[in-house]
Amino acid sequence: MLEQVAPESEHISVSDVVDAIGFRGFGPLLLAAGLITLAPLIGDIPGVPTLMATIVLLIGGQLLAGRRRFWLPAWLLRRQLARPTFMKGLQHARKPSRWVDRWLRVRWPWLTGKQGSRLTAVTALIIALAMPPMEFIPFSANGAGLALTLLGLGLVARDGRLVLAGILLTLATFVLVAINVF
Template sequence: MAEDRREELAGLDHLLERIGQAPRRNERVQLGDMLTAVGQGSFGSLLLVPGVITLLPLVGDIPGVPTLMAILVLLVAGQLLLGCRTFWLPRWLLKRSVSRSKLDKAVAWMRKPARAIDRLLKPRLTWLTQRAGTCLVALFCFLIALTMPLMEVVPFSANGAGLALMMFGLSLMANDGLWALLALILTGGAVGVVIVALL
């Protein structure tokens, strides 16, 4: 359960560090533990985790992972669009897990670009990250999630969806509407690639 309230963003690098510190269970890390480690206090944070997981090499390319992340996004974005103030996630989804060794390698690989991304975030175009803007972001994230299962058969397209989700999450948490705008454009491109590839 998570309240939909805005939080200050410590940074993508800090988020990756938290994911890396999530408890291990038989050398695997459960999605619920990752969400708990990151904090489930806002819509932005609940977008960041599936976005980062789908984007990470060695993890996001595992068959089934994009579809599981799509279910998470559909549930969260759908509940936000329905006006829910708290988010409910099924236990079976929270118990899904990934290999600790793969997660550690992927997180270590992404730490350096994460620091560069953090330096680019700042409040701007805030109308895109508040109220009606947040609903627009939720709608686009819902559309992304609907196409993510199809992306499993189109190489690297799921990584593009993960990047868009991550950018949406960062934009909401950093109040940076420019990143939301860029993610909207990326969403159109990723969905377009899938449609063309499947025709």
């Protein structure tokens, strides 16, 4: 699907990708925010978890509101990447994507439908609100990143078990952080 984004263009904009993804874009955006937060060396950079939290607040709020398409600011939609760079990134993602796809199934679709997506949105919003203080507790943002990754992947694959795992991981992360803080 993404290989066909703006086929005549030398550059691919965020707007082109958003148009290709459509409604299912909430899941990939949560997944991307989770993976960035979870990534060693990237997610541990001061400020990155807070930036990802801001994006998740924007995404989660729109998902909770029941929007069919998400809104992003025009300056972000205009951001571009050279087509060869974009295609190289897609190529690198193929092998891990195939491995992950083997484990995904449509399970418990009620957790990824309209009402379930709202529960996912509330969970994502709670995670986003907690992420800035987590920057001061070593590795706690990684738990939030993993939870967002599970929530996003669950929405993309309509796999309610992954969504439930993300919700449970969120609760476990908050309990561990609370134990360490108090």
